Amino acid sequence: MDQSISYIINELGEERSMYYNAVAPPIIQTSNFAFNKISDLSAVFEDEYSAYLYSRGLNPTVDILRKKLAALDGAEDCLVLNSGASAIYNSVMANVKTGDHIISVNNPYSWAKHLFNHILPRFGVNTTYIDGTRIENFEETIQPNTTIIYLESPNGWSGEVQDLAAIATLAKKKGIVTICDNSFSTPLYQQPVKLGIDISIQSATKYIGGHSDVVAGVLSGTKEMIKKIFESEMLCTGNVISPQNAWLLIRGLRTLPMRLERVEKTAQSVRTYLESHSLIEKVIYPFSIENPQHLLAKKQMKGVGGLFSFVLNVNSDEEIVIFCESLRHILIAVSWGGHESLVMPSCASLPKGSFDKNNLQHKMVRMYVGLEEDSYLIADISQALDKITAARTK
Template structure:
């Protein structure tokens, strides 16, 4: 299906809303029915009817169709945050006594689910180095039901071989879930490689303007119908019509935004690569990245997120460098118009900072819409403080 058709036409029956070019925000909690038969059908199949906007809604339905098509999926669910998509996708596939295999250091709210919530219900999680397929093979138990992936992760960008993991999991009857927030469906297609469920934070590139929270889950119609009826409806974690409309607006410009950000990022990285104050740059498409061949094999782009290892001796130096940047905001997340920096040291208590620990000197960079030369000049003056 052509991406231009998906982003600009799919799901948009304009004759139903006065031929408006932009789809409407159907800001209603409730829907009325003309007959008992219509009401009965809505009760029985709420995922495909409009009964109550906690579940399905016309604005959300347009967005769901587009997101499913972008991922090459049968269906999509849209949540009020990426954390909700993680929670519902995992909870739908475990029961007491089950076992999960997860890559090391996944997104923080996935970690809290695995470490703080699921153990209360007898579900255990084993964390592994996901860069080697044999680590998955060795971690599988008879009670393993889920393999949880995040490729690339969003600090040091380790990858997992999605096809190899999917093939292994299918041979053992294990469900695979991948967080695809870094790449978006435009730059990586997990379902085409055999993954069962692909999720992403719509807050990032899909929205694109840092003004909306959303999570996306795509997969088979059968599995998503079950997740809709059980996890999404019970947690009330579906997206609001207005936020769905904001994501629809963001999708219109998604390809051109990713292309612009990718080009700017490459230019900034090339300039910083040999800077005397930077020890290393970590980026999946960098020629020194240890999994470069795999990155090119399963990703078509890497976009705007990379990490620098600063040559710093003290925490004060890192803080001074961070706040010497005039055109980067110090913030989490990514995917909007604004360039960002997130120093890893900010998550540490000052007394445990150790300059010999590389992870303490990492700073994650996001390149936004600004001119790359404008950002390079900012880096140059800020790096002088080191």
Template sequence: MDFSYIINELAEDREQYFNAIAPPIIQTSNFRFKTVAALRTAFEDEMGGYLYSRGLNPTVDILRKKLAALDGAEDCLVFNNGAAAIFAAVFANVKSGDHIISVQKPYTWAQKTFDNILPRFGVSTTYIDGSDIKNFEAALQPNTTFIYLESPNSWTFALQPLKEVAAFAKKHGIITLIDNSYCTPLNQRPIELGIDLSMQTATKYISGHSDTLGGVLSGSHHLMKKIFDLEYLAIGSGIQPFNAWLLIRGLRTLPARLERISRTTTEVLRFLQAHPRVGKIIFPFDESFPQYHLAKEQMQDACGLLTITLKNGTMESITRFCESLKHFYMAVSWGGHESLVLPKCAGLQPGDFDPSNDEHQYIRIYTGLEDPSYLIADLAQALEA
């Protein structure tokens, strides 16, 4: 299905709402029924219609249908944020005694779920370097039921060979989930590569304006219904109609924003590569990136995020650089219109900084929608500082 059609037309029945271009926000908690039989049908299958907005809601449904189509998936559920989507997907697919294989250093709250919550229910996790399929094979246990992927991740951009992992998991009857937030389905299509569940934090690129959170989970209708009927309704973390409306609005400009961000990131990358004070640069579409060929094979583009180190970086020089930036705001998250900087050492006490540890040196840069020359001038003056 054409992306332009999905974004502008799919699921929008404009004649139902005065031919308005923008859909209405159906801000209701409740839906009425005229017959007991109709109410009974809704109780029997809440995913089949509108009963109560903790389940389905018409504004959210427009978004759901668009996001499922973008992912090339049969169905999709939209959550109040990405962490909720991960939580529901994992809980729906593991039980006491099960084992998860996860890529090492997954997104913080996925890792906290694996390390601090799931062990209370007898579910264990093995972390592996996901770059090589052999590591998945070595970690396999008879009780492995779930594989958690994040390709690329949002700091070092480590990738997993998605087709190979999907084939391996299918052979062993294991459910696979990928955090596809970095790429969005415009730049990587995990479902087509055989992955079962594709998750994104819609807070980032889908929203694009840093004004709402959201989480996307796409997959087969069977898997989505299984999650909807229990975890989605029990956790009650489905997206609210106004936030869904903001995400529909964000989607309208997603391809244009990603294209612009991609061009700007390339210019920023070239500037940083030529700068004598910059040490390492990590970016998946840079030829020096260790998994460059895999990135080119499974991703349509790379944009927005890159990680750098300063030459002979110290806590002081990293701090001075980040605090000297005027237009890159120091903040978490990414994917919005505004450029951002995030030093890894903000998570360390000053005495714990180890200059020989590359990771302590990492500074993540996100390029937003500003003019490239505006951003490059800011980086130049901060590097001088």
């Protein structure tokens, strides 16, 4: 069967003859499904993964999206939940028990870190954070009770990548489940499952939706793993995506390849401008020639999209505030992957008075380049940087 990106995005899972040959699939906005025979109802009670019973579980509109996203990931199956945080929670909780140990890369997504630091310790599950850029660090940290290795490649702020194939090989020898947050890349630019990772997760809020109007999460893997998570964690927590939001994500998928191509091209122009500016100390992204991991990044990834970070050459967090608040068209906001360009300074999350001008992380600004023209964005950045210079001369 044809599994090209064009086929997956435009046709896979869309049985148009079942809904009046409509080009766009319908939104099956129902809470439950009726049965003609009690025996059929009983069969679904036995295996809710096998048929439609209640939209807390399976739903036809959501299933169209599931088929597409699993195919894009190169996975057997996937689940779509109501947030990226839900995808993380469900994938981790399905694979730990009291007394287990988790290895996580440093500085994962904040709600993954919250799960590891505040929720799991209540049940006797502990986490060790490591520098994931060296395979030796994983080998040295594995304990007899290690059940999960949690990865984020690339990291959404600092761009570090992990050798996914090597880590997957190591983990399989030890019977450890590997989970990778692939939100930075999308399945179009990286497929962790094809590199041997057990569960690939992503925030569909970002590139998959593409319009900053849907919150959703995806986890992909084998049918056995997905069924396990569905029957226990997902049905219990009930954090399923709504049919309306699934339909919006299907719509977002239609333009995903061209949006990724556009933002990557524009982001390169913006990065080139920033790299030449005296108020920029460093521009950080996986394919940067200054990144010691750039060869590994290019081996695993097909592209880098529109997300990157840069370090401002400033003396105070007040100067970072001046820059961000002087932007006229680029918004100050979290997330990425939509039509609009965004910035988020790391100093916004620092305790008051703790800014250190010698700490590059404190001077870091994450930027997402959207669908605007590169000249439009560069002009906005330029005038905002000029505001820092002007403030210094007062």
